[in-house]
Amino acid sequence: MKSNLLGPGSLAFVIFFSVAAWSRENSVPAKQRVDLLVTGGLLVTMDGGRVIYDDGSVAVKGDTIVAVGPSATINAKFTGLVKIDARGKLVMPGFINGHTHVPMTLFRGLHDDVTLDDWLRKYIFPAEAKNVTEDFVRWGTRLAAAEQIRSGVTTFADMYYFEDAVAEETKAAGMRGVLGETWIDFPAPDNKNETEMLRYTDTFLKKWNGDSLIHAAVAPHSIYTCSRKTLQDAAGLARKYHAPILIHVAEMKKEWDDSEKQNGLSPVQFLDKVGILGPEVVAAHCIFVDDADRKTLAQRQVGCMHNPSSNMMLASGVSPVPEMRAAGIAVGLGTDGPAGSNNDLDLMEEIDLAAKLAKITKMDPLALNAKAVVEMATIEGARALHLEKEIGSLESGKKADLIVIGLDGPNAVPMYDVYAQLAYALKGNDVETVVIGGRVVMRDHKLLTIKEDEVVPKAREYGKRIAASLGLQ
Amino acid sequence: MKSNLLGPGSLAFVIFFSVAAWSRENSVPAKQRVDLLVTGGLLVTMDGGRVIYDDGSVAVKGDTIVAVGPSATINAKFTGLVKIDARGKLVMPGFINGHTHVPMTLFRGLHDDVTLDDWLRKYIFPAEAKNVTEDFVRWGTRLAAAEQIRSGVTTFADMYYFEDAVAEETKAAGMRGVLGETWIDFPAPDNKNETEMLRYTDTFLKKWNGDSLIHAAVAPHSIYTCSRKTLQDAAGLARKYHAPILIHVAEMKKEWDDSEKQNGLSPVQFLDKVGILGPEVVAAHCIFVDDADRKTLAQRQVGCMHNPSSNMMLASGVSPVPEMRAAGIAVGLGTDGPAGSNNDLDLMEEIDLAAKLAKITKMDPLALNAKAVVEMATIEGARALHLEKEIGSLESGKKADLIVIGLDGPNAVPMYDVYAQLAYALKGNDVETVVIGGRVVMRDHKLLTIKEDEVVPKAREYGKRIAASLGLQ
Numbered sequence: 038m039k040s041n042l043l044g045p046g047s048l049a050f051v052i053f054f055s056v057a058a059w060s061r062e063n064s065v066p067a068k069q070r071v072d073l074l075v076t077g078g079l080l081v082t083m084d085g086g087r088v089i090y091d092d093g094s095v096a097v098k099g100d101t102i103v104a105v106g107p108s109a110t111i112n113a114k115f116t117g118l119v120k121i122d123a124r125g126k127l128v129m130p131g132f133i134n135g136h137t138h139v140p141m142t143l144f145r146g147l148h149d150d151v152t153l154d155d156w157l158r159k160y161i162f163p164a165e166a167k168n169v170t171e172d173f174v175r176w177g178t179r180l181a182a183a184e185q186i187r188s189g190v191t192t193f194a195d196m197y198y199f200e201d202a203v204a205e206e207t208k209a210a211g212m213r214g215v216l217g218e219t220w221i222d223f224p225a226p227d228n229k230n231e232t233e234m235l236r237y238t239d240t241f242l243k244k245w246n247g248d249s250l251i252h253a254a255v256a257p258h259s260i261y262t263c264s265r266k267t268l269q270d271a272a273g274l275a276r277k278y279h280a281p282i283l284i285h286v287a288e289m290k291k292e293w294d295d296s297e298k299q300n301g302l303s304p305v306q307f308l309d310k311v312g313i314l315g316p317e318v319v320a321a322h323c324i325f326v327d328d329a330d331r332k333t334l335a336q337r338q339v340g341c342m343h344n345p346s347s348n349m350m351l352a353s354g355v356s357p358v359p360e361m362r363a364a365g366i367a368v369g370l371g372t373d374g375p376a377g378s379n380n381d382l383d384l385m386e387e388i389d390l391a392a393k394l395a396k397i398t399k400m401d402p403l404a405l406n407a408k409a410v411v412e413m414a415t416i417e418g419a420r421a422l423h424l425e426k427e428i429g430s431l432e433s434g435k436k437a438d439l440i441v442i443g444l445d446g447p448n449a450v451p452m453y454d455v456y457a458q459l460a461y462a463l464k465g466n467d468v469e470t471v472v473i474g475g476r477v478v479m480r481d482h483k484l485l486t487i488k489e490d491e492v493v494p495k496a497r498e499y500g501k502r503i504a505a506s507l508g509l510q
Numbered sequence: 511m512k513s514n515l516l517g518p519g520s521l522a523f524v525i526f527f528s529v530a531a532w533s534r535e536n537s538v539p540a541k542q543r544v545d546l547l548v549t550g551g552l553l554v555t556m557d558g559g560r561v562i563y564d565d566g567s568v569a570v571k572g573d574t575i576v577a578v579g580p581s582a583t584i585n586a587k588f589t590g591l592v593k594i595d596a597r598g599k600l601v602m603p604g605f606i607n608g609h610t611h612v613p614m615t616l617f618r619g620l621h622d623d624v625t626l627d628d629w630l631r632k633y634i635f636p637a638e639a640k641n642v643t644e645d646f647v648r649w650g651t652r653l654a655a656a657e658q659i660r661s662g663v664t665t666f667a668d669m670y671y672f673e674d675a676v677a678e679e680t681k682a683a684g685m686r687g688v689l690g691e692t693w694i695d696f697p698a699p700d701n702k703n704e705t706e707m708l709r710y711t712d713t714f715l716k717k718w719n720g721d722s723l724i725h726a727a728v729a730p731h732s733i734y735t736c737s738r739k740t741l742q743d744a745a746g747l748a749r750k751y752h753a754p755i756l757i758h759v760a761e762m763k764k765e766w767d768d769s770e771k772q773n774g775l776s777p778v779q780f781l782d783k784v785g786i787l788g789p790e791v792v793a794a795h796c797i798f799v800d801d802a803d804r805k806t807l808a809q810r811q812v813g814c815m816h817n818p819s820s821n822m823m824l825a826s827g828v829s830p831v832p833e834m835r836a837a838g839i840a841v842g843l844g845t846d847g848p849a850g851s852n853n854d855l856d857l858m859e860e861i862d863l864a865a866k867l868a869k870i871t872k873m874d875p876l877a878l879n880a881k882a883v884v885e886m887a888t889i890e891g892a893r894a895l896h897l898e899k900e901i902g903s904l905e906s907g908k909k910a911d912l913i914v915i916g917l918d919g920p921n922a923v924p925m926y927d928v929y930a931q932l933a934y935a936l937k938g939n940d941v942e943t944v945v946i947g948g949r950v951v952m953r954d955h956k957l958l959t960i961k962e963d964e965v966v967p968k969a970r971e972y973g974k975r976i977a978a979s980l981g982l983q
Contacts, residue, residue: 143924145923145924145925145926145931145935146924146925146926146927146930146931146934146935147926149875149879149880149927149930149934151875151876152875153875180920180923181920183920184919184920184921187919187920187921346866348870349866349867349869349870350865350866350869350875350934351869351875352869352870352872352873352874352875352877354870354873355870375935379934380930380931380934380935381921381934381935381937382921383921383937386859386862389859390863390866392823393819393822393823393863394822394870396822396823396824396825397821397822397825397827397828397867399825400825400827401825402622402624402625402626402629402823402824402825403624404825406622407622445966446657446660446966447653447654447656447657447660447962447965447966447969448657448660448854448855448856449966450618450653450966450969450970450973451616451618451969451970451972451973451974451976452618452619452970452973453618453619453620453973453976453977453982454619454622457619457622457853458618458619458853461619461622461823461852461853461854462618462619462848462853462854464854464856464937464938464939465937466937466939489920492920493918493919493920493922493923496920496923496924497923497924497925499924500923500924500925500926501924503924503926504926509926
C-alpha cells in the first residue's frame with residue numbers, strides 16, 4: 038500500500054525535517070556564553086545617566102562587564118557559567134573605601150577619646166614601633182579584608198608600611214586596592230631611612246606594575262611628618278611609574294597653623310608650590326581648605342577623600358564637602374584606619390554620616406542628599422582615585438565589581454527612594470554577595486577567599502600581645 | 511544460714527544506706543531551679559559600680575533577675591529550665607530607645623532632605639491624614655518591633671495615634687514600652703477633638719494600668735502644636751493615673767523663637783510656668799536649652815532624650831548633652847521615627863553618633879566618651895524614662911531585659927575596651943539573642959514573637975499604597 042510510505046518511521050522523518058526547517062526560518066541565535074550572569078535585581082548602575090533598572094541583569098566575561106540592561110534583553114542574549122539570582126535584591130557597584138590603613142585594624146579601638154596629635158605621637162607611633170612587623174601587616178590586612186567584603190567594599194586605598202605584604206594579602210582576598218607604601222621622616226617599622234624607603238618602594242612599584250587588582254602607590258604621610266625633599270622624592274618616584282600618590286592633606290588645624298607659620302602658605306598651597314599636586318594625587322581629609330585651596334585642588338585634578346567618622350571621632354573638623362563638589366573636585370569617602378578613629382571599616386556608615394554631618398554642619402537639610410553620598414561611595418570615589426574608567430559604576434567595559442544587597446530585612450521596607458534607603462536605612466550586613474573582578478568573593482554572607490575562623494582568633498591573639506606591649510594588661 | 515541475712519537484697523540495702531549517709535555528711539545543697547540561666551558571658555552589668563564579669567551569669571525567675579555574678583557562683587547555686595550559653599559572647603542590659611514613633615516605620619524614608627517644619631507640615635501631617643488607620647498602626651508597630659529586637663532594643667518610648675493598638679502589638683511582640691497617646695490641636699487620625707482625645711486616653715490609661723510590659727502614657731505633642739489648655743489637660747490626666755508624660759521640647763530654633771515672642775519665655779521655662787514639668791516628664795530632643803533651662807530640667811527631674819540621627823538629618827541643631835549630664839539631668843537616646851528623620855530604629859547607631867556628634871561639635875575628642883554613651887543607651891535611658899528601678903542594668907530584682915551580642919565577627923576583634931567596642935565597632939546585627947522580662951524573643955537571630963515573613967511583605971504593600979496616596983508613583 039502506498040500508504041506504507043507514510044508509516045510511522047516516515048512520519049517521524051517528515052516531522053524531523055519540518056521542525057528543522059522551521060527552526061532555520063525562525064532561528065533564535067545561540068546564546069553567548071559568559072562567565073557570570075547576575076540576573077533579576079533592582080539594578081542601580083551609577084552610570085552617567087544614573088540609570089536604575091527595576092529588573093536588570095549584568096553579564097560578565099573574565100573580570101569585565103560585557104553587558105548591563107533589562108533582564109529580558111540580557112537573558113535572551115547570554116547564558117552564564119555561574120549565575121546569581123538577584124530577584125528581590127539590590128545590585129550595584131561595590132563600595133570604594135578611599136582612605137584607610139588596613140593593618141591598623143589590629144589596633145581597633147586602641148586609645149579612643151584623645152586628640153589626633155596626641156593619639157598619633159603618644160599612642161599610635163609607639164604602638165607601631167613596638168608591634169608592626171610583616172606578620173602583623175598580613176594578619177591585619179586579612180582581618181580588614183573580611184570586614185570590608187562583608188560590608189560591600191570592593192576597592193580600598195591604603196597607606197601603611199610593608200605595603201607589599203598588604204598587596205599580597207589584598208590580592209589573595211580577591212580585593213582591588215590602591216596601596217601606598219608610606220614615606221615618613223622617622224624610622225618606620227619597615228624602612229629606617231629614605232634610602233631604604235626608596236629601594237623598597239621602587240621594587241614594590243615594579244613588582245605590581247600591570248596587575249589586574251593591585252595599583253601600587255607611593256604615600257608620603259603628610260606635610261607635618263615629611264620634609265619637602267621627602268615629599269618631592271616620593272612624588273618623583275610615583276610619577277616615574279605613573280603610580281598614584283596618596284597623602285593626608287589639611288586634616289588638622291595645627292597642620293594649617295604650622296604651615297602658615299613655616300611656609301606662609303596653607304597646606305594645599307604649599308603642596309602645590311613644591312610640585313606635589315597633580316592628577317595622580319589622592320588627598321585624604323581636606324578639612325582646612327579655603328576657596329583658593331579648592332580652586333587649586335580642582336585645577337590640579339586632585340581627588341579628595343572625606344572621612345566623616347574619623348574627623349568626628351578625633352574632633353579634627355568638618356571637610357567642606359558641598360563646596361568641594363561645587364568646585365568640581367571628585368570627593369570620595371573613607372573609613373580611615375579603625376584604631377581609635379572610627380573604629381570600623383563599614384563604608385555604609387560613612388555614606389550615612391557624610392550626609393548627616395553636612396546637614397547639621399550647614400544647618401541645612403539640603404546640604405548633601407542621599408544620591409550625592411551614594412555617588413561619593415561609588416562613581417565619585419572612583420573618580421577621586423582616578424579609576425573612573427575602571428570602576429565605580431556598572432557599565433559594559435568596566436571591571437565587574439558589584440554587590441548584591443538583601444531587601445528582606447525589616448529595616449529594608451518600605452522603600453520609597455532607593456538612594457535614601459542605601460544612605461540611611463540599609464546596613465553593611467545587608468550585603469549578601471560580593472563580586473570583584475568577576476570573582477565571587479562572598480556568596481550569601483559566606484566569605485570564599487578568607488578563612489575567618491583563622492583570622493578572628495589570630496586577631497584576638499595579636500590584641501593580647503599588643504595590650505601587653507603597652508602595659509594595658 | 512545467718513549469712514543469708516547478708517544476701518544480695520541485704521547488700522543493696524546496706525549500700526543504699528551507706529551512700530545516703532555519705533551524701534548527708536558531704537551534702538551539696540540542692541540547686542535552686544530558675545526559669546532561665548544565661549551563663550558564661552562577658553557580662554557588662556551597667557550596675558552602680560559598672561561591674562564587668564569576664565565570665566558572668568544571670569539567673570532569672572519569671573520576668574525578674576534573681577542573681578547576677580561570676581559563673582562559678584551562679585552555676586553552683588542555680589539550675590535553669592532554659593539555658594543560654596553565652597560563652598565567647600557579650601551579655602548586657604537591652605537597649606532603651608527613648609523616643610520614637612514606631613508606626614511611622616511604614617513612612618521610612620518618605621521625603622528626606624527637607625527641614626523639620628516643612629517635613630511635618632507639607633509631608634508627614636498630610637501623609638498621616640491620608641493613611642493612618644488602626645490597621646496601619648498595628649503593622650507599623652510589628653515592623654518596628656522586628657527591627658528593634660533585631661538590634662537589641664528591649665524598651666522603647668513611643669508617641670503616636672491609636673496608641674492602644676501600639677500597646678497591644680508591643681505586648682504581643684514581647685517588648686517593653688512607654689507608650690503615649692498623642693494630643694495635638696488638630697483633628698488627628700484617631701481622635702478629632704479634645705473630648706475624643708480625653709475619652710480615648712482615659713480608657714487607654716485605665717486598661718494598661720499595672721501591666722508588666724506596657725506603661726501607658728500621655729503625649730502632648732509640643733508647645734507649637736498644643737495650646738496651653740491641651741498641655742495642661744494632658745498633664746492633668748497623666749498625673750491622675752501616675753502615668754508618664756511624653757513631649758517634644760525645644761527641638762527647633764523656630765519653636766524657641768516663637769516661644770520667646772509669644773510667651774517671653776524659652777520653651778522649657780514656658781512649660782515650667784504652665785505646670786507641665788515634673789518627675790514623670792520625658793522630654794525629647796532638648797536642643798535649645800540654655801543654662802537656666804538645664805537647671806529647671808534638673809530641678810523638675812525631667813528625663814531628656816537625645817536623638818542625634820534625627821537632629822542631624824533634619825538639621826535641627828545639637829543638644830548640649832555633656833552640659834545636660836553635668837547639670838545632673840538623666841539623658842537617654844532615641845532614634846526618633848524612621849520617616850525621613852533617621853531612617854532606621856537601630857539604637858547602636860545612636861550610641862556611636864551621640865559620641866561622635868558631641869566630639870565634633872565641641873571640637874573636643876573628650877566631650878563624650880564611649881562609656882557615657884553606653885550608659886545613655888541603658889541605665890541613663892532608664893533613668894530618663896523614670897524606670898531605673900525596673901530596667902537599665904543587670905541586677906537582682908530588676909526585670910530580665912538582656913541581650914547577647916556575638917563577638918566572632920571580624921568587626922569585633924581585637925577588643926581593648928568593651929565600651930569602645932560597643933560604641934564604635936559592634937553593630938545592631940551582632941545582637942544574637944534578646945530576652946525581655948525573662949522571655950526569649952529572639953534566639954540566634956531568629957525572631958520568636960513576630961512573623962517577619964508576614965510583616966515585611968505587608969510593609970511593602972503599605973509602601974505602595976502610601977506612595978500612590980501622595981502621587982509618588
